[in-house]
Amino acid sequence: MESAASKAYSHIRARIIDGTFPSGAFLVEQDLAGEIGVSRTPVRDALNRLETEGLVASEGNKRAMVRDFTEQEVEECFELRAQFESYAAAKAAKRIPVDDIEKLKVLAMQMEAVVKRGAPDASAQFSELNDQFHAIILEHGGSKRMRDLLTQLMQVQLVLMKRFRQTIETHLQRSCWHHRELIAAFEARDSAWAETQMRTHMLSAKNGGDLQYLQAAE
Amino acid sequence: MESAASKAYSHIRARIIDGTFPSGAFLVEQDLAGEIGVSRTPVRDALNRLETEGLVASEGNKRAMVRDFTEQEVEECFELRAQFESYAAAKAAKRIPVDDIEKLKVLAMQMEAVVKRGAPDASAQFSELNDQFHAIILEHGGSKRMRDLLTQLMQVQLVLMKRFRQTIETHLQRSCWHHRELIAAFEARDSAWAETQMRTHMLSAKNGGDLQYLQAAE
DNA sequence: ATTTGCAATACTGTATACAGAAATGGCTGA
DNA sequence: TCAGCCATTTCTGTATACAGTATTGCAAAT
Incomplete structure (x- = not known):
């Protein structure tokens, strides 16, 4: 009960x-x-x-x-998460078993499918899969303590997601690319690569909104 | 009350x-x-x-x-702290005002004096000053949230300190050098330098015990 | 002698009561 | 009209009571 x-x-x-x-x-x-x-x-x-x-x-x-979040706080939240997860990615690169890499691949493909399909609730579906993706990495890259700390950071982001509905398609697509590359880094067992790739991934999410205009310029 | x-x-x-x-x-x-x-x-x-x-x-x-801490957990604790504090140091390098750099200098000198004097409670005195030193850096390099997270990590270390009494003189001396260099990095406003220096400082603390034999070899 | 089962006990989770601190709202004096 | 103040109400912090779950220790059976 x-x-x-x-x-x-x-x-x-x-x-x-x-x-x-x-x-x-x-x-x-x-x-x-x-x-x-x-x-x-x-x-x-x-x-x-x-x-x-x-x-x-x-x-x-x-x-x-x-609580109300200041813009600065939100930024920090993303940066801290980038810091954490890139650390976790570096460790995971050495330790993650191949069948979990396979799981990552499946999730990555599913996310790509969601983006391609472009359903109205694409964002929600994507988030769900995305969380699983990151959870697997953390499982192999961090201790329980670390997962707890990260959960705290993600709480804040969850709240903000609801408010800003940051679902620009470009952003999702870019995420897919990051995922692919991250998986490649894992397969190469390359810590440094995984680390910087994850950092890129997270910091790109942080600035998700800013880059809309790039889409037009492309 | x-x-x-x-x-x-x-x-x-x-x-x-x-x-x-x-x-x-x-x-x-x-x-x-x-x-x-x-x-x-x-x-x-x-x-x-x-x-x-x-x-x-x-x-x-x-x-x-x-709680009982596994060795692995303890390691993680140090590594995480290294990760965080080096990040904070990088930020602080850009933002810390000169009079706080002065404060760091004073603290660094005091710590050196403590080590030189070699009093029986040198370790305790050193810790006290050392905490202040790091607190000042965090104040300019991190958010409240980050300070909170770090506090949690340091709790664990505090417990361990008591058990292992890690007070090898070499270690303290090395710390003093790190501090000096960190201050230099701040004065140069060099983020990258501050960051790697802090990482060195923290990871060196993590391995504090291992290096005793080096002292004999010198 | 060692294990199994069953009380008796100890401890936690939850509800509730009470005291004191903060908020509210209206009243008074300008 | 409005600022300041007091009485009232609301809310929190703490203590305590009660119910239900884990633990313990003993006795019986193998």
Whole structure:
């Protein structure tokens, strides 16, 4: 059975991500407890956890509220993730077993298919596959600790995704190319290559929006 | 006034770091509550926090216990820190104001003095100054989020320090040289230099123990 | 002697009660 | 009209009670 605490956690988190609780909204323990159908105690636990994950801000004895992200913070988030994942990619290049490389290939192909098909929910499908792709790499390139830290960073990005709907087709296509090259680096067992390739991949995502005009110029 | 929760937190954390609660020791909420003089609720909060910080492990409805670190994990910790701090150093090189560079110089000199003096508690004094040194760099090279992540990593190292008493004089001396060079990189506003220098510094710390024999060979 | 099963016990997760800190809203004096 | 202040209300932090789950220790069976 699912504990009340984790129920509260996923409920609140979902509401933040889907925008029901917008930036700056107050999160009142009693209200949430009533809404979710548990007592205040597990709600408190959930809020604490969300706070360490950076989605919620609270200080002193004041009410907790949904955090607002400054542009600078968002940038940093991407940069940090680039830093982490490129490190993980470097390690993974040495350790990832061949059948997981195969899995990566399959995922990469699926993503390419999604992009080519150009369905209306392409973005969502792509994200799903993309997460799996990165998860496999992390599995071989990082410790549990590292995965946890990364999860925290990705929380923030998740929230932003919903707001900015960064789904420019160019961006997705470019990602596909990065994936292919990353896989090549893995097959070559080349840490340095994998590392810089992953860094490119992440930093390119960070600037995803900026490059729209390039598409026109091409 | 200090909240009961933070009182519990620092109490337990201190006990873990100083070894009173060794690896694998059970952390029973009621006992801790009694010992600290608060109720179970704030103790729970403290344990949760310590768990996310990685010092405490707990699963299901079982008792929490002080975490044990595998060698691999420890290595990762150092490597991750190297990764992060070198990134921070690169950024800081561009942004750190000159009077903070001065502060770094003062701290570096103080550390050198400590090493030269060779007092019995040299290690503790050095650590204190060293923390300040790194804190200043982080202040200009990283976001709050990054500082938080780093703090978590350093927790683990703190615990290990107590166990292994890694205070080889050679190591301290080498650190002093690194510091000098790092400062030089800052003054030159050279990101790349600062970055690799910091990486050297951190990775050298990671292998601190191994190099003792070099001292004899010199 | 060692294992298995079953109480008795200990501990956690959750709910709830209460005290004190923060927010709210209206009232007073300009 | 509006700033400042007090009373009221709301909310959090902490303590405690209760239910359910893990642990432990003992006894019986092999």
